[in-house]
Amino acid sequence: MHAATPASTTAHWSELRGRANRTSSLTAPLTDELRALLGERLVTSRQVREHHGTDISSYPATPPDAVVFPETAAEVVAIVRACAHHGVPMIPYGVGTSVEGHVLASEGGVCLDLSRMNRVLEINADDLDVRVEPGVTRKQLNAHVRDQGLFFPIDPGADATLGGMASTRASGTNAVRYGTMRENVLGATVVLADGRMIRTGGRARKSAAGYDLTRLFVGAEGTLGILVELTLRLHPVPEGISAAVCAFPTVAAAVESVIEAIQCGIPVARVELLDALTVGAVNRYSKLTLAEAPTLWYEFHGTVSGVEEQAKAMQAIARSHGGRDFAWSTLPEERTKLWQARHDAYFACLQLRKGSRMIATDVCVPISKLARCIEETRADIARASMPIPLFGHVGDGNFHLMILVDPGSDADLDEAWALNARLVRRALAMGGTCTGEHGIGLGKREFLVEEFGAETVEVMRSLKATLDPRNLMNPGKVL
Amino acid sequence: MHAATPASTTAHWSELRGRANRTSSLTAPLTDELRALLGERLVTSRQVREHHGTDISSYPATPPDAVVFPETAAEVVAIVRACAHHGVPMIPYGVGTSVEGHVLASEGGVCLDLSRMNRVLEINADDLDVRVEPGVTRKQLNAHVRDQGLFFPIDPGADATLGGMASTRASGTNAVRYGTMRENVLGATVVLADGRMIRTGGRARKSAAGYDLTRLFVGAEGTLGILVELTLRLHPVPEGISAAVCAFPTVAAAVESVIEAIQCGIPVARVELLDALTVGAVNRYSKLTLAEAPTLWYEFHGTVSGVEEQAKAMQAIARSHGGRDFAWSTLPEERTKLWQARHDAYFACLQLRKGSRMIATDVCVPISKLARCIEETRADIARASMPIPLFGHVGDGNFHLMILVDPGSDADLDEAWALNARLVRRALAMGGTCTGEHGIGLGKREFLVEEFGAETVEVMRSLKATLDPRNLMNPGKVL
Numbered sequence: 005m006h007a008a009t010p011a012s013t014t015a016h017w018s019e020l021r022g023r024a025n026r027t028s029s030l031t032a033p034l035t036d037e038l039r040a041l042l043g044e045r046l047v048t049s050r051q052v053r054e055h056h057g058t059d060i061s062s063y064p065a066t067p068p069d070a071v072v073f074p075e076t077a078a079e080v081v082a083i084v085r086a087c088a089h090h091g092v093p094m095i096p097y098g099v100g101t102s103v104e105g106h107v108l109a110s111e112g113g114v115c116l117d118l119s120r121m122n123r124v125l126e127i128n129a130d131d132l133d134v135r136v137e138p139g140v141t142r143k144q145l146n147a148h149v150r151d152q153g154l155f156f157p158i159d160p161g162a163d164a165t166l167g168g169m170a171s172t173r174a175s176g177t178n179a180v181r182y183g184t185m186r187e188n189v190l191g192a193t194v195v196l197a198d199g200r201m202i203r204t205g206g207r208a209r210k211s212a213a214g215y216d217l218t219r220l221f222v223g224a225e226g227t228l229g230i231l232v233e234l235t236l237r238l239h240p241v242p243e244g245i246s247a248a249v250c251a252f253p254t255v256a257a258a259v260e261s262v263i264e265a266i267q268c269g270i271p272v273a274r275v276e277l278l279d280a281l282t283v284g285a286v287n288r289y290s291k292l293t294l295a296e297a298p299t300l301w302y303e304f305h306g307t308v309s310g311v312e313e314q315a316k317a318m319q320a321i322a323r324s325h326g327g328r329d330f331a332w333s334t335l336p337e338e339r340t341k342l343w344q345a346r347h348d349a350y351f352a353c354l355q356l357r358k359g360s361r362m363i364a365t366d367v368c369v370p371i372s373k374l375a376r377c378i379e380e381t382r383a384d385i386a387r388a389s390m391p392i393p394l395f396g397h398v399g400d401g402n403f404h405l406m407i408l409v410d411p412g413s414d415a416d417l418d419e420a421w422a423l424n425a426r427l428v429r430r431a432l433a434m435g436g437t438c439t440g441e442h443g444i445g446l447g448k449r450e451f452l453v454e455e456f457g458a459e460t461v462e463v464m465r466s467l468k469a470t471l472d473p474r475n476l477m478n479p480g481k482v483l
Numbered sequence: 484m485h486a487a488t489p490a491s492t493t494a495h496w497s498e499l500r501g502r503a504n505r506t507s508s509l510t511a512p513l514t515d516e517l518r519a520l521l522g523e524r525l526v527t528s529r530q531v532r533e534h535h536g537t538d539i540s541s542y543p544a545t546p547p548d549a550v551v552f553p554e555t556a557a558e559v560v561a562i563v564r565a566c567a568h569h570g571v572p573m574i575p576y577g578v579g580t581s582v583e584g585h586v587l588a589s590e591g592g593v594c595l596d597l598s599r600m601n602r603v604l605e606i607n608a609d610d611l612d613v614r615v616e617p618g619v620t621r622k623q624l625n626a627h628v629r630d631q632g633l634f635f636p637i638d639p640g641a642d643a644t645l646g647g648m649a650s651t652r653a654s655g656t657n658a659v660r661y662g663t664m665r666e667n668v669l670g671a672t673v674v675l676a677d678g679r680m681i682r683t684g685g686r687a688r689k690s691a692a693g694y695d696l697t698r699l700f701v702g703a704e705g706t707l708g709i710l711v712e713l714t715l716r717l718h719p720v721p722e723g724i725s726a727a728v729c730a731f732p733t734v735a736a737a738v739e740s741v742i743e744a745i746q747c748g749i750p751v752a753r754v755e756l757l758d759a760l761t762v763g764a765v766n767r768y769s770k771l772t773l774a775e776a777p778t779l780w781y782e783f784h785g786t787v788s789g790v791e792e793q794a795k796a797m798q799a800i801a802r803s804h805g806g807r808d809f810a811w812s813t814l815p816e817e818r819t820k821l822w823q824a825r826h827d828a829y830f831a832c833l834q835l836r837k838g839s840r841m842i843a844t845d846v847c848v849p850i851s852k853l854a855r856c857i858e859e860t861r862a863d864i865a866r867a868s869m870p871i872p873l874f875g876h877v878g879d880g881n882f883h884l885m886i887l888v889d890p891g892s893d894a895d896l897d898e899a900w901a902l903n904a905r906l907v908r909r910a911l912a913m914g915g916t917c918t919g920e921h922g923i924g925l926g927k928r929e930f931l932v933e934e935f936g937a938e939t940v941e942v943m944r945s946l947k948a949t950l951d952p953r954n955l956m957n958p959g960k961v962l
Contacts, residue, residue, distance in 0.1 A: 128849065128851065130742070130746055130849075130850065130851035131849040131850050131851045131852075132745075132746070132850075133849070172691055173689075173690075173691040173695075174691070175689055175691075179689060183666070184689050186689075186695065186698075187662070187666060196942070200938055200942075201938075202935075202936070202938050202939040202942055203935060203936065203939060204935075204939065206911075206914050206915065206916055206934070207849045207914040207915070208847040208848060208849065208880060208881075208914070208915045208916040208919065209847065209849070209850070209879045209880055209881075210652075210654055210658060210663050210665075210847055210879055210881065210916075210919055210920065211652075211847060211916035211918065211919060212651055212652040212653070212654075212702055212845075212916075212918045212919060212920050212921060212922045212923070213916050213917055213918050213922075213923060213927070213930075213931055213934055213935070214702075214923055214931050214934075214935065214940070214943055214961060214962075215699060215702065215703055215707075215943045215946060215947075215961075216652075216665065216695075216698045216699060216701065216702050217939065217942065217943065219665075219695045219698030219699070220694060220695060220698070220699055222695065223691055223693075223694065223695055224694055228694075239748070240746070240747065240748035242748070263609070266611075267609055267611070267719070268719065269718070269719035269721070306789075307789075307792055309788065309792060310785075310786075310789055310792065313786055313788060313789065366691075368687040368688065368689055368690060369687060370607065370609075370610040370612070370686045370687065370688075371609065371610055371611075371688070372607065372609035372610045373610075400688045400689050401687060401688055402687075402688075402689065432685075435685050435686040435687070436685065436686070436687045437685055437687040437689075437690035437691075437692050438692055439690065439691045439692050440687065440689050440690060440691060441689065441691050442691060443691045443692075444691070444692060444693055448692070451692075452692055452693050455685070455692055455693075456681075456682060456683075456692070456693065457681070457682065459679055459680075459681050460681040460682060460683065460696065461693070463675070463679075463681055463696065463950070464693055464694045464696065466949050466950070467694060467946060467949060468694075469949075470945050470946060470948075470949045471942070471945070482693060482694075483693075
C-alpha cells in the first residue's frame with residue numbers, strides 16, 4: 005500500500021517560497037471586472053495578500069494575487085464567473101485558522117474572504133436547526149442561539165468560521181458525544197467552478213433522496229466549490245453540565261482509562277488528554293496551577309442526575325487506573341476558563357520554544373490501538389531535538405503532536421517531517437487515518453494515497469475533474 | 484421549483500409491464516463467460532428471475548435476464564468485468580425488501596444476488612466496529628455480536644441485508660437515537676462499473692482525509708458501484724432498556740407530545756406512531772389487545788436510572804397531551820414481541836384489503852411541521868377510496884402511509900399516485916424530503932428533481948456519468 009517516499013517538508017517549503025516570484029494571475033481585464041463588481045472590496049495590497057496567504061501552520065506566507073470581500077452569494081457567483089472566465093484559481097478563506105496550508109495560494113489566484121458573509125439567516129429553535137452564511141464563526145453562532153437554550157457543539161478550539169469548519173470536516177473537543185461537521189451539517193448551498201449555485205439538502209433530520217452531495221462538499225476543502233450557505237443542527241443546552249480534571253501517573257494510564265470508559269458507553273461530552281509538557285505550558289500561559297502530570301479534562305452533559313452518574317462511573321474507572329481525585333469546575337465561568345485554557349494550548353505551547361512555529365500531527369486510530377500508538381510515538385519523540393507537546397481528543401482516538409520547529413531551519417523541518425511520516429504510518433498500520441480533523445491541505449497529499457490506495461484517490465480525482473475540470477477551485481490542495 | 488407534473492404511476496406500470504417482451508441481454512458469449520466463472524451459480528430459470536425482479540412494492544415483477552450468486556468480492560469483480568465487456572446492466576440484490584422498485588430489472592441485465600456473501604469477517608469488540616460482507620442481514624449480525632454485549636441499531640423492520648440497507652441509506656425505528664446507515668457505516672469496499680475495487684474508509688471513528696466517498700456510495704442505490712464489504716459501527720447494549728405503549732385521544736395529540744419530547748432533548752431510542760387503523764390491523768395479525776386508538780410505542784435506552792428518568796419525563800409530557808397510562812414491557816421477550824408486531828405492521832395492514840399490494844409513502848419533515856403535515860394528510864386520505872393506515876418514526880419527522888391498492892386497477896394506481904404526489908409536495912413546501920428512508924428507486928425520480936432543483940440533479944448525473952459512463956450499474960434508478 006505504501007507509495008514512494010513522500011516529498012520532504014523541505015521540498016514543500018522550497019516550492020512555496022518559489023511562488024513569491026511567479027507572475028500575478030490578476031490581469032487587467034479581470035481586475036476591471038472585479039473592480040466594477042466590488043469597488044474597494046477588491047484589495048491587492050501586499051499586507052492584506054500576505055495575511056490571506058498565511059495560516060497557523062509553519063508554512064511560509066504564500067499570498068494570493070488579490071483578495072475580494074463578497075457580501076452575498078450572488079457576488080460569489082459573479083466573482084467565480086469572472087475568475088473562471090479568465091482561468092484564474094479561487095481560494096475560499098474564513099479566518100485563516102487552518103493548520104495544513106489550506107488557504108495558501110500555492111498556485112496563485114484570487115482569495116475570496118467570506119468573513120463579511122456572516123449573517124445568521126434563520127433559526128428554527130423548534131427544529132433544532134439554523135441557516136447561516138459561511139463567514140459566521142462558531143462563537144458568534146453560539147452567542148446568537150444561547151438565549152434560546154441551544155448550542156452548536158462542534159468546537160475545534162479556534163473561533164473558526166462555520167464555512168471553514170465544514171470545508172475541513174472539523175471536529176474538536178465535543179466530537180466524542182456530538183459527532184463532527186459531517187454529522188452536523190444538514191445541507192449546504194454551493195457555488196461550483198462554473199458559477200452554478202446548487203442546494204444539496206433541506207431541513208429534514210434524515211433523507212434517502214439521491215446522492216449525498218452535502219457530505220461530498222463537507223471536507224472537500226474548497227476544492228469542489230465554495231460554500232455560501234449552511235444549514236446546521238443545533239442541540240439543546242443540557243440541563244446538567246460539569247467539568248473536571250484528573251491527573252494520572254502516566255500517559256498510558258490516562259489513555260487506558262478513556263478506552264475503558266468509551267467501551268462501557270459512558271456518553272462523555274469531552275475527554276481531552278494533555279501530557280505533562282502541555283500542562284506546564286498551559287499553566288504558565290493561562291495562569292493555572294494544575295499538577296504537571298498527564299491529565300484528562302472531562303465534560304459531562306445530561307440531566308443533573310445523569311451527569312452525576314456519568315461522573316461517578318468515570319471517577320471509578322479513573323481511580324482504577326491510578327487517577328487522582330477529580331478537581332471539579334461546576335460554575336459556568338470556571339468551565340469557560342478551563343476550556344479557554346485548553347483552546348489556548350496552541351499559543352501556550354508555542355512559548356516552549358522562542359520564535360518557533362508548529363507542525364501539527366493529527367492521526368486518529370481505533371480506540372483499542374490508542375494506548376500503543378501513543379506509547380510508541382512517545383518513545384519516538386523522546387529522541388527528538390525539539391520540544392514536542394502531545395495532547396488530543398482521546399475519546400475519538402485522535403491526538404496531536406505539536407512539533408515546535410524553527411521555520412528557517414531545514415534540519416528542523418526534515419526532522420519534523422520524518423517524525424510525522426513515521427507517526428502517520430504507525431496509525432495507518434493500526435487501521436487509523438492520517439488526519440482526524442485538520443484535513444489534507446498541502447501537507448498530507450502523499451499520505452492520502454498511502455491511506456486509501458492510488459485507485460481510490462484516482463476516483464477522488466475523477467470527481468474533482470467532473471466538478472472542476474480546469475482545476476480552479478483551491479488547486480493543489482487535497483489531491 | 485416544481486417541475487412538470489410527474490408521470491403517473493400507471494405510466495410507470497405500463498412501462499414495466501412492457502419490459503416482459505424485450506430481448507434478453509444475456510448473449511451466448513456472456514452466458515459462456517459467466518458459466519465458466521460460476522457454474523450452477525448462474526441461474527436463468529423463470530421462477531428465480533421473477534423472484535429477483537420483485538420487491539415488496541406493488542410494481543409488477545420485472546425479471547432480470549439472469550441471476551448470479553457470487554461468493555467472493557473477486558467473483559463480483561469478474562462478473563462486473565464480464566457484464567461491462569458486453570455492455571449489460573447489473574443489479575445488486577440483497578433479500579428484495581425494498582419498497583421503491585430498486586431491484587427491478589427495468590432495463591434488463593444480470594442480477595447479482597449477494598446473499599451468499601454473508602460472512603461476518605471481523606469483530607473488533609473493543610473498538611465497537613465490525614467488518615461484514617454485504618449479504619449479512621441485520622438480524623444475523625445482531626445474533627453474531629449479542630454475546631459480546633454489542634448490537635447494531637439500524638432496524639428498518641424487514642430483516643434486510645446490510646448491503647441493501649447501506650445502499651438505500653436505511654434507518655427505521657432506532658434512528659432518532661442512533662442515526663441512520665449514513666452515520667453507522669464507517670467505510671466500504673466497492674466494485675466500480677469497470678471492475679476496479681476501491682476501499683473508501685478505515686476504522687477510525689472520524690477522519691478528515693479526502694472526499695467522503697463512503698457517504699457517496701451509502702444511499703446511491705447500487706447506481707455508482709456494488710458494495711462488497713462494509714465496516715459498521717456497533718453500540719454497547721445499554722444496561723437499561725424499557726419499552727412502553729401509550730394511547731392518545733387523537734393523532735395530533737400523540738404527535739404534539741413527541742415534538743415536545745424531542746425539543747426537550749429526551750434521548751428516546753424509539754418512538755413510533757401507529758394510527759387507530761394500524762393498531763387494529765396489528766392486533767389482529769399479531770394477536771395483541773391494544774386499545775384501537777392512535778398510539779405511541781416507545782423504547783428507552785441508558786443506565787437503569789437514566790431509563791427511569793427518561794420514561795418519567797416522557798410520561799409527564801404524554802399525560803399533558805391527553806395520553807393514557809403507559810403499558811410497560813420490561814422483559815426482553817415482551818419487548819421482542821412488541822417490536823416484532825411493529826415490524827409486521829406491513830403484513831398486518833395488507834390484510835385490511837384482500838389481494839392488495841401497497842404503495843408506501845415516506846416523507847420526512849422538520850419536527851415542528853410534523854403535526855400539521857400529518858393533519859393535512861389525514862384530511863386528504865379521509866377522502867380516499869381505499870384503506871390507508873398511517874404509521875411512522877415520528878421522532879425523526881418521518882411517517883408512512885400504506886396505500887392499499889389493487890395492483891390490477893389503474894384507477895387505484897392513479898389515485899394512490901396523486902395522493903402521494905400531494906403528500907410529497909406538502910412535505911417539500913415544509914422544508915422536508917420526499918423520502919426519509921426508502922430511497923428514490925423507480926418511484927420518486929421526478930420528486931428528486933422537485934426537491935433539489937434540476938441543477939443539483941444535473942450534478943448528481945455528472946457524478947454518475949463519471950463513475951459509470953455507460954450507465955450499467957442499476958440503470959433507471961435514482962436519476
